[in-house]
Amino acid sequence: MAGRLEVERWGIFEREFAGPSDGNPFKEVRLSARFQYRNRIVEIDGFYDGDGTYRLRFMPDQPGEWRFVTSSNAPALDGLRGEFVCTAPTPTNHGPVKVAGTYHFRYADGTRYLPFGTTCYHWTHAMEETQERLTLEALAGSAFNKVRMCLLPTGGMTPPLLAFEGDTPGQLDKTRFNPAFFAHVERRLDDLLALGIEADLILFHPYDKGHWGVDNMTREEDTYFLRYVLARLGAYRNVWWSLSNEYDFNTFKSIEDWDHLLRFVQHHDPYQRLRSIHNGTKMYLSSHLYDFTKPWITHQSVQHWDAALTESWLASCAKPVVIDEISYEGDITRRWGNITGQELTHRFWQGMAAGGYVGHGECFADRPSGPWISKGGELYGDSPERIAFLRRIMEEAPADWIEARRLGTYLLDYLGAGQQAYHEVELPDGVDYHVDLIDAWEMTVTPAGTHSGRCRIDLPGRPYLALRFRAASSL
Amino acid sequence: MAGRLEVERWGIFEREFAGPSDGNPFKEVRLSARFQYRNRIVEIDGFYDGDGTYRLRFMPDQPGEWRFVTSSNAPALDGLRGEFVCTAPTPTNHGPVKVAGTYHFRYADGTRYLPFGTTCYHWTHAMEETQERLTLEALAGSAFNKVRMCLLPTGGMTPPLLAFEGDTPGQLDKTRFNPAFFAHVERRLDDLLALGIEADLILFHPYDKGHWGVDNMTREEDTYFLRYVLARLGAYRNVWWSLSNEYDFNTFKSIEDWDHLLRFVQHHDPYQRLRSIHNGTKMYLSSHLYDFTKPWITHQSVQHWDAALTESWLASCAKPVVIDEISYEGDITRRWGNITGQELTHRFWQGMAAGGYVGHGECFADRPSGPWISKGGELYGDSPERIAFLRRIMEEAPADWIEARRLGTYLLDYLGAGQQAYHEVELPDGVDYHVDLIDAWEMTVTPAGTHSGRCRIDLPGRPYLALRFRAASSL
Numbered sequence: 001m002a003g004r005l006e007v008e009r010w011g012i013f014e015r016e017f018a019g020p021s022d023g024n025p026f027k028e029v030r031l032s033a034r035f036q037y038r039n040r041i042v043e044i045d046g047f048y049d050g051d052g053t054y055r056l057r058f059m060p061d062q063p064g065e066w067r068f069v070t071s072s073n074a075p076a077l078d079g080l081r082g083e084f085v086c087t088a089p090t091p092t093n094h095g096p097v098k099v100a101g102t103y104h105f106r107y108a109d110g111t112r113y114l115p116f117g118t119t120c121y122h123w124t125h126a127m128e129e130t131q132e133r134l135t136l137e138a139l140a141g142s143a144f145n146k147v148r149m150c151l152l153p154t155g156g157m158t159p160p161l162l163a164f165e166g167d168t169p170g171q172l173d174k175t176r177f178n179p180a181f182f183a184h185v186e187r188r189l190d191d192l193l194a195l196g197i198e199a200d201l202i203l204f205h206p207y208d209k210g211h212w213g214v215d216n217m218t219r220e221e222d223t224y225f226l227r228y229v230l231a232r233l234g235a236y237r238n239v240w241w242s243l244s245n246e247y248d249f250n251t252f253k254s255i256e257d258w259d260h261l262l263r264f265v266q267h268h269d270p271y272q273r274l275r276s277i278h279n280g281t282k283m284y285l286s287s288h289l290y291d292f293t294k295p296w297i298t299h300q301s302v303q304h305w306d307a308a309l310t311e312s313w314l315a316s317c318a319k320p321v322v323i324d325e326i327s328y329e330g331d332i333t334r335r336w337g338n339i340t341g342q343e344l345t346h347r348f349w350q351g352m353a354a355g356g357y358v359g360h361g362e363c364f365a366d367r368p369s370g371p372w373i374s375k376g377g378e379l380y381g382d383s384p385e386r387i388a389f390l391r392r393i394m395e396e397a398p399a400d401w402i403e404a405r406r407l408g409t410y411l412l413d414y415l416g417a418g419q420q421a422y423h424e425v426e427l428p429d430g431v432d433y434h435v436d437l438i439d440a441w442e443m444t445v446t447p448a449g450t451h452s453g454r455c456r457i458d459l460p461g462r463p464y465l466a467l468r469f470r471a472a473s474s475l
Numbered sequence: 476m477a478g479r480l481e482v483e484r485w486g487i488f489e490r491e492f493a494g495p496s497d498g499n500p501f502k503e504v505r506l507s508a509r510f511q512y513r514n515r516i517v518e519i520d521g522f523y524d525g526d527g528t529y530r531l532r533f534m535p536d537q538p539g540e541w542r543f544v545t546s547s548n549a550p551a552l553d554g555l556r557g558e559f560v561c562t563a564p565t566p567t568n569h570g571p572v573k574v575a576g577t578y579h580f581r582y583a584d585g586t587r588y589l590p591f592g593t594t595c596y597h598w599t600h601a602m603e604e605t606q607e608r609l610t611l612e613a614l615a616g617s618a619f620n621k622v623r624m625c626l627l628p629t630g631g632m633t634p635p636l637l638a639f640e641g642d643t644p645g646q647l648d649k650t651r652f653n654p655a656f657f658a659h660v661e662r663r664l665d666d667l668l669a670l671g672i673e674a675d676l677i678l679f680h681p682y683d684k685g686h687w688g689v690d691n692m693t694r695e696e697d698t699y700f701l702r703y704v705l706a707r708l709g710a711y712r713n714v715w716w717s718l719s720n721e722y723d724f725n726t727f728k729s730i731e732d733w734d735h736l737l738r739f740v741q742h743h744d745p746y747q748r749l750r751s752i753h754n755g756t757k758m759y760l761s762s763h764l765y766d767f768t769k770p771w772i773t774h775q776s777v778q779h780w781d782a783a784l785t786e787s788w789l790a791s792c793a794k795p796v797v798i799d800e801i802s803y804e805g806d807i808t809r810r811w812g813n814i815t816g817q818e819l820t821h822r823f824w825q826g827m828a829a830g831g832y833v834g835h836g837e838c839f840a841d842r843p844s845g846p847w848i849s850k851g852g853e854l855y856g857d858s859p860e861r862i863a864f865l866r867r868i869m870e871e872a873p874a875d876w877i878e879a880r881r882l883g884t885y886l887l888d889y890l891g892a893g894q895q896a897y898h899e900v901e902l903p904d905g906v907d908y909h910v911d912l913i914d915a916w917e918m919t920v921t922p923a924g925t926h927s928g929r930c931r932i933d934l935p936g937r938p939y940l941a942l943r944f945r946a947a948s949s950l
Contacts, residue, residue: 335893
């Protein structure tokens with residue numbers, strides 16, 4: 001077997017081929033491949049990488065022998081064959097994240113995944129190696145395991161490379177992609193993968209302001225872009241698709257447009273990565289969120305400042321809730337960007353105790369590496385270490401802590417911003433509960449005795465406390 | 476002129492008469508009087524005070540000579556005449572509080588009145604002199620100038636005296652009042668008056684729970700009670716009428732019932748004291764507040780935790796907003812009773828900066844004098860001194876600070892719970908503004924220079940700050 005090409009399960013198999021470079025190969029040359037494992041066939045698109053180079057990029061999800069054969073309208077690329085062996089994954093490779101049960105996530109190998117996301121919308125756009133290294137170091141030192149990041153620039157940015165060919169505002173050639181741009185993104189996806197961090201890729205956003213012309217493209221341009229992104233980036237097992245940030249701020253598109261684009265991704269993504277869409281201005285009315293019950297949505301990506309609404313979202317749609325934006329710790333003048341670390345920590349606890357997941361962001365006005373949500377860099381806030389503490393608490397919880405609460409085996413009762421002197425609770429009959437008092441801000445866990453039945457637990461009378469009840473038998 | 480009876484303006488003229496004591500004088504004897512000042516006539520009801528004693532109690536609102544003549548179906552009380560001279564008020568007597576302009580209040584003599592209310596629902600019910608003295612001392616040492624207080628007991632209380640005759644639950648004689656109970660309330664109204672504190676008397680509430688039978692009376696019983704209360708207590712210039720606390724928790728009454736009772740008070744109150752009604756469960760939907768635009772409502776008495784809605788209430792109804800309940804500082808288990816002093820202070824500032832008035836309450840679980848909102852006693856919280864600070868700030872503001880903001884002469888810009896590093900503002904052209912940085916929690920006022928036009932004011936980057944802009948010419 002020596003010398004046979006091996007690719008680990010959920011890793012990336014890649015093959016390059018030489019092909020035509022005249023005309024517009026992005027548009028004129030179609031390349032696809034059928035990958036076969038036993039009797040199962042997966043069809044994928046290849047992509048043109050410039051300079052007459054074409055690539056197939058594929059993530060095998062089953063160990064064993066795989067073969068492929070290409071199809072193309074270019075004779076040089078048609079009917080090409082190859083094979084490889086998919087091997088067991090390395091220990092840190094748990095596969096892609098999927099929805100688990102109703103409200104949770106796990107990796108493909110069954111390992112639980114608790115999203116503790118953060119947001120660095122444009123951290124890869126300036127393409128400053130030093131800054132990107134800073135970001136990766138900050139992420140490595142944090143508890144964050146998901147990053148929301150945009151593929152397209154805002155109207156206020158002048159990145160050295162863009163997804164499309166050209167650098168003149170309003171005159172990008174949307175029929176040609178920029179391979180160097182994508183290669184850069186791919187290096188960062190690899191970096192994130194090495195850190196065990198999911199990349200929640202934001203495919204569109206409404207911040208172009210008529211500059212580059214990337215938020216008001218035609219449906220054909222949008223899907224042409226999506227198909228290239230799917231072919232190039234879809235094989236990365238840590239990729240999620242966020243169709244848009246603040247979709248409702250985009251006045252060029254209707255709900256029907258978003259439905260179409262989401263369904264397009266659903267249809268063309270051979271891996272069925274997680275898919276959602278993120279709302280903007282209408283965050284204050286939960287009924288105005290995108291209808292997440294639509295079948296092409298895998299989870300509810302919410303912008304809302306009020307984590308107390310989590311239960312209503314869970315009740316109205318049987319999919320996980322990820323509050324990807326809940327206001328940012330920081331000190332800018334906009335109200336969404338100047339909450340305290342204490343308040344952000346509070347909202348994390350509120351959301352998680354209610355059965356949702358919450359995302360982090362930070363934007364301080366005058367710090368050396370700039371605002372984290374835009375440029376990455378360093379983290380300056382008070383919340384990241386508290387969020388790390390919360391992650392440790394949640395990793396000690398049952399995988400389905402919502403169900404455990406219903407069954408009476410585990411309850412994380414977050415007491416919020418009040419300062420009650422004691423907590424009264426009626427515990428299920430006949431079970432002893434080990435109780436811990438948790439201080440979300442001070443990051444302490446203090447045993448608070450064993451209780452049963454109707455009980456009163458005295459509290460130190462300050463905000464940001466939680467009580468954790470664990471049934472003795474389930475310890 | 477020596478020996479002639481004198482009563483100061485807005486003070487109380489009172490005359491007692493002997494009359495029949497057989498049968499049920501409360502019900503069977505009608506007594507009224509026509510008070511005349513020049514060509515103006517004011518008709519009032521007298522009331523039976525037990526033991527064959529009848530009283531007329533009247534507040535004259537004009538200096539000069541007043542005369543009266545009684546009418547009664549009891550010959551001994553009919554056609555009685557008298558006179559007195561109304562003199563200038565003593566310096567601390569500013570008269571009753573009225574609505575001023577659209578959104579504010581002032582005393583009858585024109586002195587501004589900024590309601591800084593608190594709540595001691597049943598502080599007069601236990602009739603423990605020591606506790607009531609404690610309460611009055613606490614009020615005297617505070618900035619509070621209005622107290623919400625109930626006339627009727629809750630189902631969980633056994634006060635030594637009740638408004639009605641009898642002490643057996645469910646068997647009170649609602650055709651007979653208890654003069655000793657009312658005499659006690661009157662002493663407390665006098666005490667409040669001496670402290671310059673308005674008494675926001677709550678006439679009904681929904682907390683009887685089927686015990687005393689005072690929240691499910693017939694319309695006839697309700698109006699019979701109201702008429703007696705109006706005749707006895709209406710002459711106190713510091714009385715306001717709050718028709719009910721949490722009216723919507725009372726399942727025995729409809730909006731139409733409340734309309735009827737409010738109109739009854741409107742019709743029978745010769746002084747036209749301030750009138751409102753306080754909502755309960757539906758506080759989360761501002762559209763479910765009682766329709767305060769109804770003509771018998773003088774001001775909007777709101778229960779809501781979100782002071783940010785103040786502007787919407789002002790916009791939808793051209794009457795002052797008083798958020799009489801916004802959650803209480805304390806440490807009980809109910810969420811409405813365990814916010815921190817910091818949070819309550821924050822809500823006061825939010826509401827006032829938006830043009831409303833906010834009320835205080837406190838309920839700590841295990842303190843010597845009991846929970847303030849129920850029993851009065853001592854104040855333990857952190858908010859009262861901050862509220863006193865806010866009152867001083869507001870007393871330095873123009874009387875109509877909402878209009879002053881519109882005119883660009885004064886602006887109190889409360890920056891809230893965020894921690895922005897600086898504040899940018901576009902000031903009206905051609906005017907210099909003296910700016911102060913106010914720390915609502917630390918209770919400091921720091922000059923922040925003179926600014927004009929578009930300016931940036933650096934901030935210390937912590938929550939609970941306000942900026943006060945005063946046009947130089949208006950200083």
